[in-house]
Amino acid sequence: MGKILRVDIGTGEISTEDTTKYVPEYIGGKGVATRIAWNELKPGTGPYDPQNMLMFMTGPFTGTLVPTSGRGSVCGISPRIHPTPWFTYGTMGGDWAAELKYAGFDAVIVKGNSAKLVYLWIHDGRADLRDANELAGLDTFVTQQHLKQRHGNRTQVVCIGPAGENRVLWSTIQHRLSNSIGDAGLGAVMGAKKLKALAINGTGSVGIAKPREFISICRKMAEMIKGGPTNYPHPTDLPYRSPVGPSNQQCSHGCPLGCGQLHRNVPAGLTVGSGTRNMMSHCEDYVFIHGESATNYPTEDIKDIYHGDMHTRETKAFGERIGTELQTVCEGLGLTSSFPINYYPWFWVCIENGVTEIEGVKLEPDEPRFWFEFMKKVAYREDSFGEIFAQDMLRAVEQLDLPPVVKKAANFQFPMWGQPSHRQGRSYESQPSPLWINTMLHWIIDSRDPIACHHQSSFVAGWFPLHNEGKGGTPDSNMEKLKAAYKKAFGTADGMEPGFENIDAKTKLALWQDNRAQVKDSLLICDWVFPAILHTFPSREEYLKADDYYGDIDAEAKMLTPLTGLDIDSSFLDRAGERIRNLDRALHIRNYRRSREIDSTGEWYYEYPEKSDGTKLDMQIFNAILDSYYTLRGWDKKTGHPTRAKLKELGLKDVAHELERIGILKP
Amino acid sequence: MPPADASFKVLKSGKIIHNPELCRGCRICELACSAYHDGACGAHLSRIHVIPDDLALEFPALVCHQCEYPSCYYACPKRDKSLCIDEETGARYINTDECMRCGNCARACPFTTSLIWVREEDDKKIYYKCDLCRGREGGPICVEVCPRDALTYVSRRKEK
Numbered sequence: 001m002g003k004i005l006r007v008d009i010g011t012g013e014i015s016t017e018d019t020t021k022y023v024p025e026y027i028g029g030k031g032v033a034t035r036i037a038w039n040e041l042k043p044g045t046g047p048y049d050p051q052n053m054l055m056f057m058t059g060p061f062t063g064t065l066v067p068t069s070g071r072g073s074v075c076g077i078s079p080r081i082h083p084t085p086w087f088t089y090g091t092m093g094g095d096w097a098a099e100l101k102y103a104g105f106d107a108v109i110v111k112g113n114s115a116k117l118v119y120l121w122i123h124d125g126r127a128d129l130r131d132a133n134e135l136a137g138l139d140t141f142v143t144q145q146h147l148k149q150r151h152g153n154r155t156q157v158v159c160i161g162p163a164g165e166n167r168v169l170w171s172t173i174q175h176r177l178s179n180s181i182g183d184a185g186l187g188a189v190m191g192a193k194k195l196k197a198l199a200i201n202g203t204g205s206v207g208i209a210k211p212r213e214f215i216s217i218c219r220k221m222a223e224m225i226k227g228g229p230t231n232y233p234h235p236t237d238l239p240y241r242s243p244v245g246p247s248n249q250q251c252s253h254g255c256p257l258g259c260g261q262l263h264r265n266v267p268a269g270l271t272v273g274s275g276t277r278n279m280m281s282h283c284e285d286y287v288f289i290h291g292e293s294a295t296n297y298p299t300e301d302i303k304d305i306y307h308g309d310m311h312t313r314e315t316k317a318f319g320e321r322i323g324t325e326l327q328t329v330c331e332g333l334g335l336t337s338s339f340p341i342n343y344y345p346w347f348w349v350c351i352e353n354g355v356t357e358i359e360g361v362k363l364e365p366d367e368p369r370f371w372f373e374f375m376k377k378v379a380y381r382e383d384s385f386g387e388i389f390a391q392d393m394l395r396a397v398e399q400l401d402l403p404p405v406v407k408k409a410a411n412f413q414f415p416m417w418g419q420p421s422h423r424q425g426r427s428y429e430s431q432p433s434p435l436w437i438n439t440m441l442h443w444i445i446d447s448r449d450p451i452a453c454h455h456q457s458s459f460v461a462g463w464f465p466l467h468n469e470g471k472g473g474t475p476d477s478n479m480e481k482l483k484a485a486y487k488k489a490f491g492t493a494d495g496m497e498p499g500f501e502n503i504d505a506k507t508k509l510a511l512w513q514d515n516r517a518q519v520k521d522s523l524l525i526c527d528w529v530f531p532a533i534l535h536t537f538p539s540r541e542e543y544l545k546a547d548d549y550y551g552d553i554d555a556e557a558k559m560l561t562p563l564t565g566l567d568i569d570s571s572f573l574d575r576a577g578e579r580i581r582n583l584d585r586a587l588h589i590r591n592y593r594r595s596r597e598i599d600s601t602g603e604w605y606y607e608y609p610e611k612s613d614g615t616k617l618d619m620q621i622f623n624a625i626l627d628s629y630y631t632l633r634g635w636d637k638k639t640g641h642p643t644r645a646k647l648k649e650l651g652l653k654d655v656a657h658e659l660e661r662i663g664i665l666k667p
Numbered sequence: 668m669p670p671a672d673a674s675f676k677v678l679k680s681g682k683i684i685h686n687p688e689l690c691r692g693c694r695i696c697e698l699a700c701s702a703y704h705d706g707a708c709g710a711h712l713s714r715i716h717v718i719p720d721d722l723a724l725e726f727p728a729l730v731c732h733q734c735e736y737p738s739c740y741y742a743c744p745k746r747d748k749s750l751c752i753d754e755e756t757g758a759r760y761i762n763t764d765e766c767m768r769c770g771n772c773a774r775a776c777p778f779t780t781s782l783i784w785v786r787e788e789d790d791k792k793i794y795y796k797c798d799l800c801r802g803r804e805g806g807p808i809c810v811e812v813c814p815r816d817a818l819t820y821v822s823r824r825k826e827k
Contacts, residue, residue: 064708065698065812095694095721102709141722153718154710176721203786205709208702215702219812222695226814244814249691249724254698256814258691262724276722 004032005105005127007120009193010050010112014127019106024566024576025651028059030089031522031580032107033075037087038583038655043591047079047185048113048167048192056100056108056158056198059524063098063206063253065215066559067222068526070253072097080169080185081448082394082418086592087584088447090184091521093251094175096200099156103202114194117165121151122200132196137162139332140174141275147199159197160190161334163379167191168390170336171379178260178280178327179251182336183419183449185392209565217558222256224551227536229259229528231455232462233474233549234537243538249280252526259528261286263324275332279324284338284422288326288371291317293471294341295427297349297409312428312611315344322368329372333379340371341428342413342420346393349409355402359385392418416602419449423458426605430468431461433498433615434506436606441510441629442517444602445581447588452527453517457510463534463549467612476544482534485550489533498613500621507629515577522580523556530556579650582633582642586655589641589664596640599626641665677740680733680757681799681822683715683807689817690726692719696809696818703800703808711786714797715809715818726817730809731782731797733759739783739796742775753801757823760798768792 003016022032033055045051054076061069075089100108104125117132135143140161147157156175163171164187171187172180181187190196208214228235228243235243242248248258260280281289296313318326330337347365350356356363361377364370377386388396395418397410415421423429424443425436438457442450461467465477483493486509494502495509516531532551537543552558557570588594600622609616617625630637634646644665647656659665697713705712715730737759743750749765750772752758761772761783773783773794783796799820800807810818 065695065702067695098710102711145722153720177724203709203711205701205705205707205712207707211702211706215699215808222812222814246689250693253694255693256695258815264724278722278724 002106004107007110008112009110009114009195012129027522027576029057029073029522029524033057034580034584038587047077047085047189050113052077054110054189058097058101058106059522061523061525063101065218067225068255068529070098071524073521074173074181074186076186076189078185079188080392080418084592086447088184090181092179092181094179095253096156096158096175098253099200099202101206102204103200104204117194117196119197124202135196140334141332143197145275151199151201155199155201157197157199160187163334164191166381168378169392171334172336174334178285187334208563210562213562221555224535225529227538228257230534230536231459234540234543266324266328279328284341287315287341288318289323291315292341293428294345295413295421296345297412313345315340316366318368326371330375333375335375346409346413350406353403353406355406361385394418415605416443417448422449423454430472430611431458432464432467432613435461436610437506438510440606444599452521453514455527456513481549485534488550489553503625503628507632511632515574518577518580519573582650585642599640678752678757679823682733683730684819685728686817687726689815692717692726695812699808699812729780738775738777739772742771756799756801758799758801761794761796766794
């Protein structure tokens with residue numbers, strides 16, 4: 001257990017505090033960040049205020065042999081969240097988090113705003129703020145290269161590009177190739193703080209309480225997950241589901257998988273992105289290259305009829321050559337590279353409704369030239385077009401004179417919290433009932449696109465029988481074996497039955513998944529793999545032969561125990577996850593008046609039918625689901641606030657007192 | 668350089684071979700090596716060092732070649748007590764308890780970057796190098812954990 005580095009970038013003051021103040025109760029990562037946010041972020045703090053904190057977090061697994069443990073988290077108040085900028089989080093892969101631990105710190109918390117551009121050089125228990133004037137305006141790859149040349153090639157760099165410096169709301173905090181904090185919108189906060197980069201190098205290590213046991217359990221878990229991420233039972237020729245081979249790479253330190261596709265020798269001659277000739281793509285960041293069935297807007301507002309076309313529109317695949325070049329420019333500028341999945345179909349809705357140009361810029365979404373221009377204008381806030389789209393789409397459309405149908409289409413692309421439609425149980429990534437019910441709950445409860453959470457439900461769609469016109473599921477699906485795995489994990493598979501019967505079983509599963517998502521972002525471990533209700537198979541043959549799909553939902557506790565020497569079991573982790581969720585809830589209630597009413601703003605989306613099975617809900621069913629969820633959570637059904645009893649039970653008595661003091665909880 | 672004494676013969680050693688074409692810089696080898704030898708995970712503790720250039724997608728690694736003419740061994744003033752040859756694997760290894768911390772071995776290493784590492788612990792210099800995990804059932808742990816078969820172990824018997 002180490003130290004948290006505290007940096008006031010405004011005054012230059014640097015101090016440390018012991019991590020033991022927050023662990024094991026809050027585990028690490030997002031858990032510790034949430035506790036610090038509760039303690040220190042006052043209501044009314046805006047994303048660009050000096051009081052906002054940018055928290056670079058690691059967890060107890062970071063830098064160890066635990067498979068997939070290289071991830072790091074960044075938390076803070078995000079300007080991107082719509083309509084209220086509030087406290088949120090993001091996670092990313094790479095090597096910086098491990099390097100930070102080796103440099104002697106569990107976290108770096110930056111507050112204050114600097115007057116001039118600086119970077120933070122962190123090395124073996126020390127930290128210095130250095131002038132970054134030379135790095136101003138440099139793209140993310142050149143910045144990384146530059147700092148590696150200055151501080152040694154084993155230095156790990158996290159940085160912002162021109163987009164972050166110019167506070168573009170969808171700018172990234174970038175690291176290596178294709179690892180970034182993207183949709184969280186925290187690149188803009190780094191820009192506001194005038195913090196260009198963190199350069200980290202350390203020669204330390206992470207101690208293990210019981211090395212022999214630890215090595216053995218990590219080996220076992222690496223063996224268990226070697227079939228790859230859980231979005232499909234076995235490797236296929238899908239772009240992000242190929243077997244480990246020469247053309248792919250892990251995203252993170254310590255990961256035995258290879259989810260990132262490598263693209264070598266991106267065409268030269270670029271003015272942006274020139275720090276690399278290569279690129280990596282994982283998932284939606286390949287959209288410029290491979291295209292994707294993206295969310296569409298139902299042109300006729302009919303909720304009763306199922307139209308395949310209503311849900312999706314294929315984005316243009318620009319191919320390996322131009323596609324990778326576009327992605328490189330995007331990441332070089334420091335923009336979220338999954339953006340065309342939402343902007344491409346929306347620009348087409350504009351054109352189809354007679355809006356062929358915006359602020360003097362002709363819309364040509366099928367032309368690569370258009371996207372180069374779009375990204376450059378946004379990143380540098382060029383002209384009124386760039387200024388407007390440097391905000392998120394929902395704020396942009398508020399400022400534009402557009403037909404109502406085009407404005408509404410923007411809501412379909414960004415249905416909740418201003419976050420892009422992404423596995424929310426509708427549109428392009430089909431999730432047959434009951435999976436979308438879980439996913440919906442994750443979306444409406446969280447503060448952003450709840451990636452770590454809904455991958456636990458949405459990924460299972462890959463194990464279902466073929467659906468979504470054959471684009472989803474597996475032809476060899478065996479639902480009996482799938483349900484057997486859930487039965488083994490939870491004693492029942494009722495949560496996996498379609499429809500709205502026995503709703504408690506579904507909300508109970510959603511609640512467990514949500515708690516475990518908090519755990520996972522606090523331990524910092526990959527959400528494509530853990531928690532392992534299911535485990536994958538190295539080949540289709542092994543999948544077909546297997547009697548049992550069950551993975552091991554106790555994997556995290558089994559690895560944490562010999563690592564820390566503490567006697568930790570899954571119920572301890574579930575509890576910690578519940579504590580973190582409730583504290584996050586309390587923070588959002590105190591600072592942003594989060595309520596049942598706010599949770600319910602996402603309901604409208606689910607009145608539209610799910611693509612593959614046509615299932616949908618209305619306000620009455622939604623309310624029944626929410627009642628069930630709140631009750632299981634120990635939250636007040638009317639307000640959606642945690643009860644005093646629940647907070648006390650989780651050791652959050654001080655939080656209950658505070659909510660009482662400001663009149664939210666009744667004494 | 669081998670000593671002038673021609674009768675001096677050193678057992679051949681097995682060796683670990685790293686293939687940068689297959690390596691993708693996940694660094695699990697470093698984590699396993701340090702966990703096994705030191706009960707802690709850290710790149711700097713490891714006997715194998717991967718130096719990935721993630722932007723260039725180049726993944727070189729440094730690990731002791733277990734030279735047929737081991738300069739480190741010849742340079743050690745307490746040869747066979749401090750710098751020793753393992754009878755089973757042929758590994759050239761450092762017996763830390765006997766090590767005088769003179770650093771002759773590290774300076775003698777013929778490679779540009781010495782493959783004998785040094786770290787400070789309680790104000791003492793600790794020299795350490797790859798010992799092929801001698802005595803470990805299953806051979807070198809880094810080879811065993813590599814998910815991409817980028818590391819192979821050639822035992823001294825197979826080594827021609």
